Amino acid sequence: MNRLAQEAVLISLTRRLRERGSWAGETHVQKAAYLVRELLNVPLDFTFILYKHGPFSFELRDELGSMQSDRLLTREAQPPPYGPRLETTTRGEELEERFERTMQKYGPRLDWIADRIANCRVLELERLATAIWVTRQHGEDASVQTRAEALHELKPHVPVEVATEAVQEVDFLIADAREQLNA
């Protein structure tokens, strides 16, 4: 996927999250991008590391910043105590329209992820994304308990029982995503 097409996918993802009521701050878009790549093979070319609030990409942060600089996205400051939200622009939506075939291919996958996470808060997204991270590290065959303990070790503020629920939910999402890809 070339860079402009990738930007179009990120605009589309942000728009779909906002349409479904997501706060769509940077963290929401970061986690949505990670999930859509890991679960649905949308080829977003960013390296993720395990950092704040789980898997995080500085490359993606820079890309979102560049897109604001190019007025493809805009950042809406919110009154205290809330963080800013990302919003698409007319210019951004024009770019999305230029990549009609790319959107035909990946649009349903973006809808799928937006449907499932638009209502998730940052802390829920952190747990889900980190549960996928540990599942990738330990393999899908590793027991729920093993992965939940690994998640707790990486994110000590997530209790083991909450980590267990997150891993179980991720197993369900992985199965559901496979069905979506095979549909």
Next chain:
Amino acid sequence: MLKKQPEIRDTVHNFIAFDPSEQKVIDSQPFQRLRNIHQLALSYLVYPGASHRRFEHSLGVMELVGRIYDTVTRLDKLTDEIRDVVPQKDSLEDQVSRSLLRLAALCHDLGHLPFSHAAEDELLPEGYDHERMTYEILRCEEMRALWRLMPHKPDPEDIAKIALGPRKLEKLGGDLTFSPWEAILAEMLVGDSFGADRIDYLLRDSIHTGVAYGRFDHHRLIQTLRILPAATTEAGGEQNEAKREPQLGVERGGIESAEGLWLARYFMFSQVYFHPTRLIYDLHLKDFLAAWLEGGQFPVEVNGHLALTDAEVTSAMRSAAKDPGAPGNDSARRILERDHFRVVYQRRPEDSSFEVNAIYRAAEEAFGGKNVRYGGSPKRGDADFPVLDRDGSSIPAISLSSVLANLPVSRDEYVFAPAEQREEIEQWIETERKQIIESAYEAQAAEEDMETDQEGEGT
């Protein structure tokens, strides 16, 4: 009688004291090499005072990061929410953390190539950059021998993690897992918001260039730094702040000094670091090095890297400039005779980066690759840090400060050409601009459509 702790006089911080372990690093060959690496590359051709080196900057960063550590780990600065993340004061972990942090500060720039960032792109093999070189030097035999002599016997991997931070390690593909405490330590040194690296270079570069915009009240800023739970980001978000990961922020009373830092950064980027004349000198230097270096690239084995400094490159440029048959003669001559390329196009408010690049590519095709160059700043980061409000809650700085919320995000980008062709190319761009941009968009969409067709539906 106790031996007096050694100190060095410094332009910015007056005195910088160091302990015997730090002295071992300062005396090492890799660190002493930084005496011959200009902090701001060829910026001294624009700002004559900008002849300071990475050596004093690295000492300054060590001094500042020690002050930051001592402030944010003070007992009266720790709230219950983050107390368990921070090692107990004066414990072994506390001492080791502080020592590692200061060593990492000393070492964070060891891998810089001659003339710092100026010529890094394209002059190193795939997968290498100055951060990777820093990583290699930290693990070389000379440095390993030093680490073994130190009381805490630091692991170079731990130093690298803090010295490079998550952003650089992401590029290197190193250990990509940061504990909350490791993330905080790295933030103190190389963080986007309050990293000691940034505080020192803004102050130091400002003093040496004579560009006063870079100064801000760093004493007040450091005094008000805190480790805070990440701020609430969304309406309806979970209110239990204790569950949120900590990061470096400021007390409410420090927000003006934080604004000062971000404004200083904005002004220094446009006035100094990405001044168009500095950018084009960097590009001429890169052209010279590509011609002069064996195989067009810097050596990446540690000894070869350490043997090259600005001194060797300057000497080679002076020779090449006098000899029309020497590799890199034209670029060396342009630098030394100040016959640099001139700006023929500057990014307009309505442009995107893609569009400026399209104009550059088209001009390059029309007028020849040797006659057109592109230079630009990276995008500017957002101020993303929490503020400790008077009621004890963490609030995103951007929601409190209209200064931070409205910092310009646009990039500075330029197309350059030789002075004698300036007028011709400027006019050509003006005439062709709209068509160039539309064609570039169409080509990208067509390329992507073809790729999508080839991949088919299954990915």
